[in-house]
Amino acid sequence: MSTRIPGFYNLLPEERLSQIAKATNLTDKELEIIKGNKGFSVKEADRMIENVIGYMPIPLGIAVNFKINNKDAFIPMATEEPSVVAAASNAAKYAYDSGGFTTSYSGAIMRGQIQITEVKDPYGALAKVYENKREILQLCNKQDPTLVSLGGGAKNLEVHVIDGPTKKMVVVHLFVDTKDAMGANAVNTMAEAVAPLLEKITNGKVVLRILSNLADQRIVRARATFQDPFNDNKEAMNKFMDAYELAMIDPYRAATHNKGIMNGISSVVLASGNDTRAVEAGAHAYASRLGTYRSLTHWEKGENHSIIGTIELPLAVGLIGGATTSHPVAKLATKIMQVETAEELASNIASVGLAQNFAALRVLASEGIQQGHMRLHARNLALMAGAKDNQIDKVIELAAKQGKFKFDDIKKIVKALSY
Structure with a gap:
């Protein structure tokens, strides 16, 4: 399968879908679902959220030219914004012949936070929690034996003493390997289950018991070399680098810079039925982790007039649970991508974010975005x-x-x- 389809954008929607169907083995029934003739209904919508009166369709496009970890991939993107799908496809073309996108994944570890207040000896309580670590983790893992059987579950914990405006509080962080699920339900269930035990250990009062969307133990990195995007125009190359450098030092520019990245990321997250708000919150928090909000990408000049780009961000996405399995179009989106693990899905999403950023900076460095x-x-x-x-x-x-x-x-x- 090759994602290099010349003139794909010139085809009629039916012709595009026909090509994708042949490449990814979509059935006639699945084609009807994607076209909106069958599949999602008000009845199904009513099962997903409250007070349903209907549903709002979002255009679903396909980004082409992507090669990710030596595998060609068609990328479904759900977005209402013009130019996003075209920009990602065009950017991927510049990286295709140099190997495409290469990614790495730190694992599917999510944090659950348990906030404990009214603790008389917070540092003593910190020590007591660590002393009872094994019992705490065992109780967590009793909540989800299926996840544990797959090699996941609660793996570790951290304890923090935090100075609030009026008092010190103890915050316990659970580290849970959620495997191919996003993991919010599993983490929240564990956090709630161990709250009484932590109150007993610390002689405090538990308030919050919930996961953190700053998934800094679930990091995805993507790298690509974009071949001579300015036809050896050094001035345009320098403008590209200048635009990137401003995003590294100025939060006003970084906000728009990263918004462009999220144009690509959020559209794939949405298409796959994952939580766009969780991913966006985690990405923006991660961009601020060093004390100043800055770019999620890095750009360097390479050999033969090329540009080397990298992106690093948390991506809490999965293929199990929620809309990823209940929404018929979301299931087909992951089939089109031919991803079988959360790692593969996250790798595709990060690659699209990097491509989107390259496309935006390239246009800004030449004729302008408008x-x-x-x-x-x-x-x-x-x-x-x-x-x-x-x-x-x-x-x-x-x-x-x-x-x-x-x-x-x-x-x-x-x-x-x-x-």
Whole structure:
């Protein structure tokens, strides 16, 4: 299977889906689900959340040209924002012939926090918790024998004494290997189960018992070499590096820089049925871990006018539980990616984030972000301006010839075509 499909963006949606179906062995029934003809219903939505009245479809696109750990991968991306899928696909093309993306994974360890207040001797309590570590972990693992049988479960703990505004408190961190699940339910169940035991050990009062979304023991790193993206234009290369360096020192720039990264990451997280808010919270917290909010990526000049990029962030995603298994389209998204473990899924997601950042910096270093974005946004503008389905392509064609993509310009074109 190769993800290099020339002119993929020029195909009709049905033609694109046909190619993906052949490459990933989708059945006719699965094709109907992806097209929205079958599968997700109000009844299914009502099982997932409260007070359901309907559901809101989000466009599902496929990023091509990705090779990740020597394996070609089609990447489903659920997003409403124009240019995101195109940018990721274009960026991946620059890395394909140099080996694509290579990743590493620190493991699926999640933290659960138990906050203990009203402790008279917090440092003595800290010592007592460590003294009873084995009993605490055993009680945790009794809560999820299935996870333990798969090699997961509570593996370790840490105890912190934290100075609050008015008092010291003891916070116990459980380290739980959640394997191929995101793990929130498993961690929270364990944290709640050991709360009475910790109160007995510390003579304190437990308040919070919940996982942390700063999953800094579940780190994914991705690396890629992008071949000569500026055709030996040293000025453009230097602008690229200047834009990156500002994101390393200025939180105002870093916020937008990382938002672009999350354009890619969140769209794959959403497509796979994982928790976008958890991933986003963890990523932004990790970007601030050194005391200043900064870029999640690093960029360096390589040989033969290439650019070497790396990304490092926590990715608490899984293939078991929640919408990943209950939402029919999410299940098909992971089938299209051909991922079988949480590590493979996280590797794909991190690679897309790196590609997205490369694409954004490359455009910023050349013509600027708005021209290309507005060109891709023209279809939405045409619809807003009242264009009929059979007029949209003509509107975009005329806008491109005129080089005008503002809404007022689009409205004038639509009005002229209507006469």
